[in-house]
Amino acid sequence: MFTGLVQQVGRLERISFQGEAGRLALAARFDAPLQIGESVAVNGACLTLVEQRGETLVFDVLRETFEKTALRDKAPGAPLNLERALRLGDPLGGHLVSGHVDGTGKLRRIETAGRDKVLVVAAPALIAEIVPKGSIAIDGISLTVVDVAQADGTFSAHVIPHTWSQTALAALAPGARVNLETDLIGKYVLQQAANAAKTPPAVTWDKLRDAGFLA
Known part of the structure; x- marks a missing residue:
């Protein structure tokens, strides 16, 4: 769950696919370290972090998510809104956002x-x-x-x-x-x-x- 308050703006590095499974890599720097398996909203789409190399964050992305969202329009270098998942006790400054793009x-x-x-x-x-x-x-x-x-x-x-x-x-x-x-x-x-x-x-x-x- 998210709040719709953007925490960082990252830069798209690449999106690649093998069949229906893909990887989205972007460059971003968060104040606190991210954990593998953590959920992050990328331009509103909830993705799971699977790899981290310095400032490069790599997420799993399904082809269906790619095709049904505006992520497919993004070219390398495009800015992306990023928000880490809401944790118990965090302030709800925006509104409840699921990360499932309609x-x-x-x-x-x-x-x-x-x-x-x-x-x-x-x-x-x-x-x-x-x-x-x-x-x-x-x-x-x-x-x-x-x-x-x-x-x-x-x-x-x-x-x-x-x-x-x-x-x-x-x-x-x-x-x-x-x-x-x-x-x-x-x-x-x-x-x-x-x-x-x-x-x-x-x-x-x-x-x-x-x-x-x-x-």
């Missing part, structure tokens, strides 16, 4: 609002799970949704100057794909509502009548 969106444009940046992202496949003032992780960064345009499948999120300068967001340009993870609690609520809609009611007028409660 899908990708396309950055439509970057606007300016005072000192903030405003990201306008098209994500029609996920728009039903995105609500104004709710939380969303964009490339692993916890942000608050400002507006949602259901008709054209877009939403906007503000980025404060500190977040803009301390993450890989500044390297994005319109047209770039970004990893999206919608609000964890919101997804559970939507799923429960969908299941409830499919389940026949336990009590109906016919059942009451058959039981003799109605004439």
